[in-house]
Amino acid sequence: MSLQGSLQEVDLPHIVDLARSMGDAVAVMLDTPRGQWTLYVERGRVVHAEGPQGERGEEAVATALVARDGSFHLEPGRLPPTRTIQRPWNAVLLDALRRLDETGAPSQPEPREEEPMAKPKKTRERIAEALQDLLAESSDIIGAAVVGIDGLIYSANFPRRDTDDNLVAAVAAAVYGLSQRSMKQTQQGTFVQTLIQGTDGYMLVRSVTPQVIFVGLLPAEVNLGMAFAEARTITARLEEILKGLR
Known part of the structure:
Protein backbone atom coordinates (compact mmCIF):
# COMPACT_ATOMS: atom_id res chain seq x y z
CA MET A 1 0.00 0.00 0.00
CA SER A 2 1.43 3.37 -1.04
CA LEU A 3 1.51 6.47 1.13
CA GLN A 4 1.27 10.01 -0.19
CA GLY A 5 1.09 13.58 1.05
CA SER A 6 2.05 17.21 0.51
CA LEU A 7 5.63 18.53 0.64
CA GLN A 8 4.27 21.63 2.36
CA GLU A 9 3.22 19.45 5.29
CA VAL A 10 6.11 16.98 5.57
CA ASP A 11 9.80 17.61 4.90
CA LEU A 12 12.27 15.13 3.42
CA PRO A 13 13.88 13.81 6.65
CA HIS A 14 10.44 12.89 8.00
CA ILE A 15 9.40 11.33 4.68
CA VAL A 16 12.51 9.16 4.64
CA ASP A 17 11.88 8.14 8.24
CA LEU A 18 8.40 6.97 7.25
CA ALA A 19 9.85 5.02 4.32
CA ARG A 20 12.39 3.32 6.55
CA SER A 21 9.56 1.96 8.70
CA MET A 22 7.51 0.60 5.78
CA GLY A 23 9.53 -2.42 4.70
CA ASP A 24 12.73 -3.76 3.20
CA ALA A 25 12.46 -1.83 -0.08
CA VAL A 26 10.63 1.48 -0.54
CA ALA A 27 10.88 4.18 -3.21
CA VAL A 28 10.34 7.81 -2.16
CA MET A 29 9.11 9.99 -5.02
CA LEU A 30 8.89 13.78 -4.85
CA ASP A 31 6.79 15.35 -7.61
CA THR A 32 7.44 19.10 -7.86
CA PRO A 33 7.21 21.89 -10.46
CA ARG A 34 10.99 21.53 -10.85
CA GLY A 35 10.76 17.83 -11.68
CA GLN A 36 10.81 14.51 -9.88
CA TRP A 37 13.25 13.15 -7.33
CA THR A 38 13.37 9.49 -6.38
CA LEU A 39 15.13 8.11 -3.32
CA TYR A 40 15.44 4.37 -2.75
CA VAL A 41 15.38 2.94 0.77
CA GLU A 42 16.58 -0.62 1.26
CA ARG A 43 16.54 -2.32 4.67
CA GLY A 44 16.37 1.01 6.45
CA ARG A 45 19.18 2.67 4.45
CA VAL A 46 18.97 5.24 1.68
CA VAL A 47 21.07 3.55 -1.01
CA HIS A 48 20.33 5.59 -4.15
CA ALA A 49 18.82 8.92 -5.21
CA GLU A 50 18.06 10.53 -8.56
CA GLY A 51 17.20 14.16 -9.37
CA PRO A 52 15.45 15.85 -12.31
CA GLN A 53 18.67 17.39 -13.65
CA GLY A 54 20.62 14.14 -13.69
CA GLU A 55 21.82 14.39 -10.11
CA ARG A 56 22.64 11.08 -8.49
CA GLY A 57 23.54 9.89 -5.04
CA GLU A 58 24.25 12.43 -2.32
CA GLU A 59 24.04 15.34 -4.77
CA ALA A 60 20.43 14.39 -5.51
CA VAL A 61 19.66 14.28 -1.77
CA ALA A 62 21.03 17.81 -1.34
CA THR A 63 18.87 19.23 -4.14
CA ALA A 64 15.80 17.32 -2.91
CA LEU A 65 16.01 19.04 0.49
CA VAL A 66 14.93 22.37 -1.02
CA ALA A 67 11.78 20.92 -2.63
CA ARG A 68 8.83 22.77 -1.07
CA ASP A 69 5.93 22.62 -3.54
CA GLY A 70 4.34 19.47 -4.82
CA SER A 71 3.61 16.06 -3.41
CA PHE A 72 5.33 12.88 -2.35
CA HIS A 73 4.37 9.24 -2.43
CA LEU A 74 6.03 6.09 -1.15
CA GLU A 75 6.02 2.81 -3.08
CA PRO A 76 6.85 -0.30 -1.02
CA GLY A 77 8.51 -3.17 -2.83
CA ARG A 78 10.36 -1.08 -5.40
CA LEU A 79 14.03 -2.07 -5.56
CA PRO A 80 16.85 0.39 -6.34
CA PRO A 81 18.25 0.20 -9.90
CA THR A 82 21.74 0.81 -8.50
CA ARG A 83 23.45 1.85 -5.28
CA THR A 84 25.19 5.22 -5.27
CA ILE A 85 25.02 6.02 -1.53
CA GLN A 86 27.24 4.04 0.82
CA ARG A 87 27.25 6.20 3.94
CA PRO A 88 24.62 6.15 6.71
CA TRP A 89 21.59 8.39 6.19
CA ASN A 90 22.41 10.72 9.08
CA ALA A 91 25.88 11.40 7.64
CA VAL A 92 24.44 12.05 4.16
CA LEU A 93 21.79 14.34 5.62
CA LEU A 94 24.34 16.22 7.73
CA ASP A 95 26.58 16.96 4.75
CA ALA A 96 23.62 17.97 2.58
CA LEU A 97 22.30 20.35 5.24
CA ARG A 98 25.76 21.79 5.78
CA ARG A 99 26.07 22.42 2.05
CA LEU A 100 22.71 24.20 2.00
CA ASP A 101 23.66 26.20 5.07
CA GLU A 102 26.86 27.38 3.39
CA THR A 103 25.01 28.45 0.24
CA GLY A 104 22.19 30.12 2.18
CA ALA A 105 19.46 27.87 0.75
CA PRO A 106 16.53 27.11 3.07
CA SER A 107 16.70 23.61 4.53
CA GLN A 108 13.28 23.39 6.16
CA PRO A 109 9.74 24.64 5.48
CA GLU A 110 8.06 27.52 7.24
CA PRO A 111 6.78 26.68 10.74
CA ARG A 112 3.42 24.95 10.73
CA GLU A 113 0.88 24.13 13.38
CA GLU A 114 1.39 20.38 13.22
CA GLU A 115 4.41 18.37 12.12
CA PRO A 116 3.78 14.72 11.21
CA MET A 117 6.17 12.25 12.78
CA ALA A 118 6.39 8.64 13.84
CA LYS A 119 5.37 9.27 17.45
CA PRO A 120 1.74 9.94 18.44
CA LYS A 121 0.73 13.57 18.91
CA LYS A 122 0.13 13.03 22.63
CA THR A 123 3.68 11.84 23.14
CA ARG A 124 5.04 14.70 21.03
CA GLU A 125 3.16 17.22 23.15
CA ARG A 126 4.50 15.69 26.36
CA ILE A 127 8.04 15.90 25.05
CA ALA A 128 7.54 19.56 24.12
CA GLU A 129 6.10 20.28 27.57
CA ALA A 130 9.05 18.56 29.24
CA LEU A 131 11.51 20.71 27.29
CA GLN A 132 9.53 23.85 28.05
CA ASP A 133 9.52 23.04 31.77
CA LEU A 134 13.26 22.39 31.70
CA LEU A 135 14.08 25.70 30.04
CA ALA A 136 11.73 27.63 32.33
CA GLU A 137 13.38 26.24 35.46
CA SER A 138 17.02 26.02 34.37
CA SER A 139 19.65 28.73 34.07
CA ASP A 140 22.24 26.24 32.86
CA ILE A 141 20.42 24.87 29.79
CA ILE A 142 19.22 27.58 27.38
CA GLY A 143 18.07 25.45 24.44
CA ALA A 144 17.02 21.84 24.02
CA ALA A 145 15.84 19.25 21.53
CA VAL A 146 14.89 15.60 21.41
CA VAL A 147 15.91 13.83 18.22
CA GLY A 148 16.22 10.32 16.86
CA ILE A 149 19.63 8.84 16.14
CA ASP A 150 18.64 9.03 12.46
CA GLY A 151 18.07 12.82 12.66
CA LEU A 152 14.28 12.75 13.13
CA ILE A 153 13.12 15.73 15.25
CA TYR A 154 10.70 14.89 18.06
CA SER A 155 10.70 18.40 19.53
CA ALA A 156 13.02 21.42 19.63
CA ASN A 157 13.08 24.62 21.67
CA PHE A 158 15.97 26.98 20.93
CA PRO A 159 16.43 30.62 22.01
CA ARG A 160 17.28 31.86 18.51
CA ARG A 161 14.59 31.71 15.84
CA SER A 182 34.38 5.48 19.83
CA MET A 183 33.04 3.83 22.98
CA LYS A 184 32.87 0.44 21.27
CA GLN A 185 36.33 0.73 19.72
CA THR A 186 37.90 1.69 23.05
CA GLN A 187 35.83 -0.90 24.93
CA GLN A 188 34.33 1.70 27.28
CA GLY A 189 30.76 0.40 27.15
CA THR A 190 27.79 2.15 25.58
CA PHE A 191 27.45 5.88 24.94
CA VAL A 192 25.97 7.99 27.74
CA GLN A 193 26.75 11.61 26.89
CA THR A 194 29.25 13.92 25.25
CA LEU A 195 30.00 17.62 25.68
CA ILE A 196 31.29 19.86 22.89
CA GLN A 197 32.78 23.22 23.89
CA GLY A 198 32.75 26.28 21.65
CA THR A 199 33.88 29.86 22.17
CA ASP A 200 30.34 30.97 23.06
CA GLY A 201 28.99 27.92 24.87
CA TYR A 202 28.54 24.18 24.86
CA MET A 203 26.43 21.51 23.19
CA LEU A 204 25.52 18.50 25.32
CA VAL A 205 24.33 15.28 23.67
CA ARG A 206 22.95 12.61 26.02
CA SER A 207 21.30 9.26 25.35
CA VAL A 208 17.61 8.91 26.27
CA THR A 209 16.92 5.49 24.74
CA PRO A 210 18.93 3.42 22.24
CA GLN A 211 17.08 5.27 19.45
CA VAL A 212 16.59 8.77 20.91
CA ILE A 213 18.97 11.45 22.19
CA PHE A 214 18.66 14.72 24.10
CA VAL A 215 20.48 17.84 22.90
CA GLY A 216 21.12 20.73 25.27
CA LEU A 217 22.67 24.12 24.53
CA LEU A 218 24.61 25.60 27.45
CA PRO A 219 25.96 29.16 27.91
CA ALA A 220 29.70 29.79 28.23
CA GLU A 221 29.39 30.70 31.93
CA VAL A 222 27.64 27.50 32.93
CA ASN A 223 27.77 25.38 36.05
CA LEU A 224 28.56 22.09 34.35
CA GLY A 225 27.76 20.04 37.43
CA MET A 226 24.26 21.48 37.58
CA ALA A 227 23.83 21.13 33.82
CA PHE A 228 24.80 17.45 33.95
CA ALA A 229 22.38 16.86 36.84
CA GLU A 230 19.55 18.57 34.95
CA ALA A 231 20.38 16.55 31.84
CA ARG A 232 20.11 13.33 33.84
CA THR A 233 16.75 14.43 35.23
CA ILE A 234 15.25 15.47 31.89
CA THR A 235 16.46 12.34 30.08
CA ALA A 236 14.89 10.16 32.76
CA ARG A 237 11.60 12.03 32.30
CA LEU A 238 11.83 11.78 28.52
CA GLU A 239 12.51 8.05 28.73
CA GLU A 240 9.33 7.58 30.75
CA ILE A 241 7.35 9.62 28.21
CA LEU A 242 8.70 7.64 25.26
CA LYS A 243 7.93 4.35 27.00
CA GLY A 244 4.40 5.53 27.81
CA LEU A 245 4.98 5.54 31.56
CA ARG A 246 3.81 9.14 32.09
Missing part, protein backbone atom coordinates in the same frame (compact mmCIF):
# COMPACT_ATOMS: atom_id res chain seq x y z
CA ASP A 162 17.16 31.36 13.07
CA THR A 163 18.44 28.08 14.52
CA ASP A 164 17.95 25.35 11.92
CA ASP A 165 16.27 22.48 13.79
CA ASN A 166 17.05 19.99 11.03
CA LEU A 167 20.73 20.92 11.00
CA VAL A 168 21.02 20.65 14.79
CA ALA A 169 19.29 17.26 14.69
CA ALA A 170 21.59 15.99 11.96
CA VAL A 171 24.69 17.24 13.81
CA ALA A 172 23.52 15.62 17.05
CA ALA A 173 22.85 12.32 15.28
CA ALA A 174 26.31 12.41 13.72
CA VAL A 175 27.91 13.22 17.10
CA TYR A 176 26.02 10.31 18.65
CA GLY A 177 27.13 7.92 15.93
CA LEU A 178 30.78 8.90 16.25
CA SER A 179 30.66 8.78 20.06
CA GLN A 180 28.96 5.38 20.07
CA ARG A 181 31.59 3.94 17.73
